[in-house]
């Protein structure tokens with residue numbers, strides 16, 4: 001079972017294959033891996049002890065960040081993300097911790113969980129994917145319907161109160177005018193905007 005895996009200069013954490021979206025472009029539809037070596041499909045979800053044991057075999061000084069991002073939405077297990085992040089910050093205070101997310105955690109838990117990220121998460125990167133709710137739902141097929149889009153924007157605004165860096169991101173295959181609309185949306189939310197490379 002692959003719990004932690006290396007990608008670029010960061011160490012990624014794979015804790016669930018579940019997701020509240022079923023994106024048409026999800027890399028899981030095409031590959032078993034994102035780094036060419038580690039299969040990210042899980043037979044079962046790792047326990048907190050198994051995740052800690054997996055971290056202990058790594059030298060965290062070799063990485064510029066730990067990133068919760070697996071073959072699924074890490075915030076489906078927000079309690080596990082929070083407990084592991086607390087443990088990492090206690091034992092490795094200098095390590096940067098990021099969550100790559102679809103931004104639907106507050107809808108999943110039906111409450112605002114962003115205060116729990118304070119002091120333990122350095123960056124939340126939310127996939128915006130589209131310039132409006134209708135297009136988002138067409139692409140991402142959220143179990144929350146078109147409300148997922150307003151929900152993720154609200155999550156970004158709320159997370160900004162507790163997390164030093166909040167990012168709304170899109171991929172570089174969108175049309176320039178669509179990217180500009182997304183940039184404006186991120187500005188209106190008061191968060192950073194990033195155009196990231198599309199992984200085929």
Ligand code: SF4
Nearest residue numbers: 019021023026072102
């Ligand atoms: S939110 Fe991410 S993990 Fe979930 S279906 Fe979309 S691309 Fe895949």
